[in-house]
Amino acid sequence: MTEFPVQHLSPSSIAMFGRCGRQFMYRYLEGLIIPPGISAIRGTGTHQGVETNLRSIVDDGTPAPIEAVADACRDKINAEWERGVRLLPDEQGQPESTLRGVAIDEAIRLSRTHYDSIAPNLRPVQIERWFELDIPDLPCTIKGRIDLQEANGIRDLKTGKSYPSEDAAARSPQLTWYALAAQALDGTPPDYVALDHLVLTKTGVTVRQQSSMRDPADYSREIVRARLVTESIEHGTFHPAQPDHWCCTPKWCGYWNRCPYGAKQASTVSYAVSGRATSQDTEEQIDE
Ligand code: SF4
Structure with missing residues (x-):
């Protein structure tokens, strides 16, 4: 019996499979890790700031100083940025230092709002x-x-x-x-x-x-x-996203340039398709 090719799934990998099986295949079977975009890095930085505050509440019973929250956001974004960032077409050509500075400012604003408006009512x-x-x-x-x-x-x-x-x-x-x-x-x-x-x-x-x-x-x-996801993996079935799905765009899919259903849309296979007219009833059944 062949070994199952992934050791574990996660809520996010199951969600990815639901959107696009090919994304899952590239990421988890072929191990192609695409650097995150700026919005993902901004979210990671915000989470780090929020975590710094909540950890202080859990460990010491008091909020962290707001300066420590801001520092945590900044340090996390700088570290993630150094590991690699995927710039979108409309971001390319802009100075990276400017883009990074905006991401840091936004993450600090987000975590400060959490600090002021959400955290005081939480009991972590x-x-x-x-x-x-x-x-x-x-x-x-x-x-x-x-x-x-x-x-x-x-x-x-x-x-x-x-x-x-x-x-x-x-x-x-x-x-x-x-x-x-x-x-x-x-x-x-x-x-x-x-x-x-x-x-x-x-x-x-x-x-x-x-x-x-x-x-x-x-x-x-x-x-x-x-x-069902594991059965598809066992069968080697990795469906592409619907072409009009929001995730199947260069903005949201890091595999766009390599995927035959993305930018590489040239198919070498031609299909001889035949058809027939059908009754109204059949059409309605399909629509249901
Ligand atoms: S380009 Fe579309 S079909 Fe291909 S991996 Fe990305 S989302 Fe899936």
């Missing part, structure tokens, strides 16, 4: 908690990291420049995995799951907070989804 018990789940009949484990656990619930931080959908927390598979992980680690399910959104706008930072709940039916759905 654990932060950045890693987990690895063994699930029956799954040929690999599920690994991940819970941003923040309170006594009765879990929270995740999101940063970006667009507003979340109203039901983002209710529909988030990531929160479902975190709830399942909290139950597996602690023996009791969380009472709630929540998202804290920091939205960077032209005039400032807007906070959106959403909460929801999870039950065993939610867990089952995600486990089935993970199993």
Whole structure:
């Protein structure tokens, strides 16, 4: 029996597979790691600033000095930038020092808003908690990291420049995995799951907070989804994204230039396609 080619899946790798199987194949089977874009680095820097504050609250019972939060943002972004950044076409040609400075300023603004408007109302018990789940009949484990656990619930931080959908927390598979992980680690399910959104706008930072709940039916759905992903991997089936999906663009896909469904759209295979007219009924069935 051949060994399953990946040791573990994660909520984000399962989500990537859902969007585009080929992205997953490039990233996790071929090991092609594309440097993150500026927005991802800005998010990582913000998380580092927020973590610095929350860790101080957990360890010492008091917030970290705001200067330490800003330093953590700056240091993290500088370190990530040195590891490599993927500039988008409209960013290329601009001085990198300017782009980096803007990213640092934005991350500090985001983490400061969290510091002032969100953190004072949080009761963190654990932060950045890693987990690895063994699930029956799954040929690999599920690994991940819970941003923040309170006594009765879990929270995740999101940063970006667009507003979340109203039901983002209710529909988030990531929160479902975190709830399942909290139950597996602690023996009791969380009472709630929540998202804290920091939205960077032209005039400032807007906070959106959403909460929801999870039950065993939610867990089952995600486990089935993970199993289907592993079956596709076992069969070597890696579907491309729909060509009009937001992720299938040079902005959002780092594999765009190598992928036959992206920039390299020249197909050498020609298909002899035949067809027939069908009745209205058949068409309606398809639309259903
Ligand atoms: S170019 Fe499109 S199909 Fe190809 S890996 Fe990227 S998202 Fe997937």
